[in-house]
Amino acid sequence: MNTKLKSFLQFSVITIIGGCFLYYVFKETDWNDLLEKFKQTNYWWIAAGMLVSIFSHFIRGYRATMLYEALNYKVPVKNSFYAVMIGYMMNYIIPRAGEVSRCAALTKTDDLPIDKSLGTVVTERIFDMVILLLIIAIVFLMQFDMLTDFLQKTFSSSQTTNSSAPNFKFIFIGIIAAVGLTLFLIRKKLIANPLFTKVMKLVKGFSEGLLSIRQVKNPILFVVLSVTIWICYIIMMYFCLFSMEATKNLGFMDCVTVFAIGSIGMIIPAPGAGAGTYHFAVMQSLLLFGVAQTDGIAYATIVHGVQMILLLLIGAICSLLVLSTQKKKLA
Numbered sequence: 001m002n003t004k005l006k007s008f009l010q011f012s013v014i015t016i017i018g019g020c021f022l023y024y025v026f027k028e029t030d031w032n033d034l035l036e037k038f039k040q041t042n043y044w045w046i047a048a049g050m051l052v053s054i055f056s057h058f059i060r061g062y063r064a065t066m067l068y069e070a071l072n073y074k075v076p077v078k079n080s081f082y083a084v085m086i087g088y089m090m091n092y093i094i095p096r097a098g099e100v101s102r103c104a105a106l107t108k109t110d111d112l113p114i115d116k117s118l119g120t121v122v123t124e125r126i127f128d129m130v131i132l133l134l135i136i137a138i139v140f141l142m143q144f145d146m147l148t149d150f151l152q153k154t155f156s157s158s159q160t161t162n163s164s165a166p167n168f169k170f171i172f173i174g175i176i177a178a179v180g181l182t183l184f185l186i187r188k189k190l191i192a193n194p195l196f197t198k199v200m201k202l203v204k205g206f207s208e209g210l211l212s213i214r215q216v217k218n219p220i221l222f223v224v225l226s227v228t229i230w231i232c233y234i235i236m237m238y239f240c241l242f243s244m245e246a247t248k249n250l251g252f253m254d255c256v257t258v259f260a261i262g263s264i265g266m267i268i269p270a271p272g273a274g275a276g277t278y279h280f281a282v283m284q285s286l287l288l289f290g291v292a293q294t295d296g297i298a299y300a301t302i303v304h305g306v307q308m309i310l311l312l313l314i315g316a317i318c319s320l321l322v323l324s325t326q327k328k329k330l331a
């Protein structure tokens with residue numbers, strides 16, 4: 001299969017996924033009611049959340065310079081920030097194009113080879129994934145009863161009155177026990193399986209990416225910055241929750257739960273950096289806290305839409321600044 005056909009098929013699949021989720025989320029939407037919710041939103045809180053978001057992107061740019069320095073490339077923080085914002089902008093235009101665009105920007109401003117900068121992006125993604133998984137694990141442990149109760153009630157509502165809803169706590173524990181026992185019993189066959197070997201290679205690469213932090217001059221600061229980025233993401237969402245009457249009374253841990261589930265929606269490939277998948281995940285997570293589906297859709301649409309407009313605008317400005325820097329360098 002040639003590269004162009006493969007890219008076309010990947011883009012088509014991503015578009016279909018996003019389209020299906022968007023259709024599901026908005027298929028029964030009362031657009032007049034949604035517009036009214038937009039009008040009633042306090043956009044000062046949205047603006048506060050967006051400021052925190054931009055600050056997190058600046059930290060991301062600063063963190064990246066530490067990896068570039070480990071490669072013996074002195075990249076100014078402002079150039080790194082420009083590259084980060086260009087990457088975000090491109091993710092809204094072409095799915096998964098942000099990383100390459102970000103690296104290409106650094107090639108123009110600081111002659112940093114794309115292959116080397118892509119390696120640093122992989123390291124960043126590994127650290128970000130570890131932190132996100134930790135957040136999801138914390139949410140799952142702290143909100144376990146609420147999540148299982150929600151599943152049980154949802155399942156129960158679809159049953160007949162003569163049927164009883166299953167206890168999801170015991171089902172989940174049973175699944176874990178069964179999977180663990182099965183893996184133990186087939187461990188010898190599993191080790192000999194080629195697929196297992198490939199998975200272990202991925203795990204090894206993942207570990208090497210984490211260990212590459214040793215090349216950074218100040219690894220503790222790198223970890224602190226990584227954690228700070230995600231704290232900023234959560235605070236951004238927390239501020240935005242105050243913008244709507246239906247969500248302003250949610251607590252911080254509620255926000256972390258919505259954030260964790262929403263982040264899973266962002267990971268699922270879809271056009272527009274999670275358009276559709278993010279809306280669905282946030283809407284479903286807000287249902288856990290009694291927020292009506294229409295309010296959840298309105299909240300997700302506002303946060304995703306405002307952030308998209310902001311990042312497209314700032315990304316375009318940063319693109320012009322990168323071109324200006326490149327012209328000055330060539331002059």
